[in-house]
Ligand SMILES: Nc1ncnc2c1ncn2[C@@H]1O[C@H](COP(=O)(O)OP(=O)(O)OP(=O)(O)O)[C@@H](O)[C@H]1O
């Protein structure tokens with residue numbers, strides 16, 4: 001009794017709060033801890049003849065594993081180089097120079113982060129393909145018959161680098177925003193040349209943030225599935241994520257042990273980068289005094305502005321334009337021209353039952369995930385701030401795990417946990433929409449939990465205490481006092497979940513079954529079947545939907561604070 | 569309200585002791601001020617009484633009901649008390665009326681009853697015309713009144729107030745103090761008010777508990793604290809008191825014969841023979857006609873409130889300067905005699921102040 005008392009809080013924790021804590025522990029245990037635990041158990045299973053760690057030894061010694069690991073490592077590092085170069089240059093230019101349309105420019109720079117992986121990959125395939133609606137008229141497209149140059153390790157690194165560039169951009173931009181004006185002005189007064197101010201004062205202060213952003217980009221690259229799937233599978237460049245996918249598709253559950261080991265390697269790579277980032281943030285971040293923030297008065301020279309718009313054009317606008325133009329072509333193989341442009345593809349995909357189903361499924365799954373995650377995040381954040389105890393702290397931390405590890409790993413964990421028939425009922429969740437929903441619930445919970453917990457931390461604890469003293473019960477306190485105080489954050493987080501879940505491919509690629517397609521799966525399989533014009537049309541439709549959600553989120557974000565990456 | 573009895577309450581945060589062995593006995597209908605310097609543990613004690621913190625040891629009784637003790641913890645919801653927070657803690661998504669009404673609604677009071685009570689509270693606090701405003705549309709004083717109305721609407725038997733006046737200007741503070749006195753008389757509720765302002769405490773409280781460094785130094789009426797301090801800390805804290813080291817020769821019928829410097833005099837006190845502290849206020853010092861009890865050298869003078877406030881350095885005593893009001897200017901470095909006309913003598917333990925204050929027992933004020 002006493003131990004249980006302390007585990008769930010202290011004596012102040014009321015009976016209702018204890019029940020709530022137990023329910024939340026059960027929830028997080030079921031959808032997060034159990035599946036990830038299954039994955040670990042599977043990876044450490046003995047071999048067929050019962051050798052200790054047999055599965056792991058077999059998998060680690062296989063040539064395919066080595067190749068996929070090596071590709072994942074080197075291509076991720078190359079993509080980070082691309083992200084840092086592009087993101088760093090753009091962040092310095094936007095942060096240090098004054099220019100017109102800075103907000104629009106920032107939004108365009110962040111676009112690659114908002115657009116789902118598979119759409120980005122597809123857009124680049126269309127832009128650089130032999131049929132490129134933009135390069136062909138200019139005579140710059142690759143010669144017919146030669147393959148798409150992006151179907152290669154180089155292509156994967158480039159597209160992932162561009163996709164994750166905003167992560168570096170955001171990190172450096174934030175560091176520049178917190179740069180105190182005194183630092184720069186003191187140097188000016190000491191008559192130090194602007195070049196030196198940049199090299200010796202501004203860059204060192206932003207370096208830790210740049211490194212942190214780079215490590216984040218590395219984690220994202222390691223876990224990326226959309227780009228390697230669309231570029232690496234046709235190009236025969238296996239990465240860990242795609243190897244897991246292909247093994248599971250090819251061999252089914254019998255490959256479970258092998259892929260679990262692959263997933264473990266993937267997790268270790270991602271977590272190592274994140275741990276390094278945490279260490280870096282703790283030790284390298286310079287303490288900067290509060291005070292007036294540095295605002296540059298220098299206008300960007302015209303050539304610099306031109307260069308930036310050109311870069312943004314290539315990064316964000318051209319690929320999407322190629323995608324849109326491809327979707328307007330009436331049939332595969334027909335070169336694009338204004339005369340042939342038609343909405344035929346859209347008519348076709350909208351009449352296609354599978355596509356309609358995919359939109360309906362994604363919409364429902366992502367909205368359900370957002371709603372349930374918000375409903376779980378509210379009491380969890382409440383308990384974590386107002387009634388902290390070891391149990392609540394533990395699930396608060398563990399709830400983060402599915403977002404930290406690569407999505408492929410989460411999907412695999414779900415298969416391992418929910419493929420066997422459920423005890424009692426005897427039915428398997430695999431092959432139903434439920435398994436996708438559970439994966440979404442586990443993976444996206446942090447997207448709403450973090451902002452809600454931050455809002456709760458910032459609130460006045462006396463609001464709840466006053467209600468307690470007034471004798472108001474837990475449910476009324478949660479509903480009428482706590483929920484209103486974190487509502488903007490919860491809404492913004494929920495919209496972020498809808499945006500992310502609506503277009504994700506990584507989870508559903510492993511978990512879908514016929515009848516349960518998602519938009520991401522639809523794009524992927526249309527492209528896989530060679531129907532690239534239909535894939536383009538579906539991508540354009542989903543991107544439009546996404547922009548509509550962005551606008552909604554922006555509206556909510558105005559009240560919700562800095563939850564959204566492009567605000568502020 | 570039954571009387572409130574706390575014994576042996578102790579509380580640590582991260583192994584730092586914040587409250588030591590708190591004993592308190594508060595009669596029904598008292599108005600207690602918890603007074604002490606910043607960081608001495610006043611808020612913590614108040615939160616322990618409210619049930620917002622859990623003590624490491626000790627017991628708490630409201631009358632015969634054990635609120636807190638071994639294996640017993642009555643949650644704040646069930647303690648039937650009201651609390652006004654320093655930040656007021658008004659619920660921002662509700663109007664002033666909504667704030668007052670909310671807890672009554674949650675307790676399912678019949679609508680007619682509820683409305684009557686809310687109207688009564690709003691009227692009593694002069695909030696009728698502000699009833700439909702949100703907290704952010706109210707001034708500090710108005711918020712304060714909403715917070716009061718909110719806690720009093722539940723008719724608590726005990727009202728806890730944590731520095732409720734800290735954010736108000738001097739004028740408003742006086743008005744609110746008068747308001748507290750009126751409410752206290754009208755409702756019969758026991759009030760516990762935390763403050764670090766002794767004028768505030770003296771103005772409203774029937775009892776004052778002086779706290780220092782996590783201990784209650786003394787509980788008593790304002791006059792007790794002023795005239796009969798129990799510890800040197802209380803003597804110095806109340807109204808800029810002075811303590812002079814003295815030697816007590818004999819004690820008879822509550823009067824001590826003592827020597828201060830080379831002067832001898834007899835004053836009331838609680839000291840035993842031996843080393844003692846003479847506790848004084850400025851009003852107990854006067855320029856002597858002749859030699860006086862103390863000889864002192866004039867350091868400087870300031871003209872204040874119609875008299876010359878004279879700072880002097882007493883001879884043969886290990887104290888800093890004293891201040892005494894005289895009627896005429898005096899040359900710097902001249903010597904004057906000083907008479908001590910009153911004071912209170914307490915023990916001076918060489919091991920420092922005594923660990924526990926004299927029984928912190930308070931008797932109802934007739
Ligand atoms: N939650 C907490 N965690 C750790 N230490 C705390 C906590 N609350 C209070 N303390 C410490 O306990 C001591 C007493 O704090 P308390 O708030 O009771 O003082 P106070 O007398 O109300 O002071 P003030 O007049 O400044 O409000 C302080 O040293 C404070 O730092």
Ligand SMILES: [Mg+2]
Pocket residue numbers: 610611612
């Ligand atoms: Mg306090």
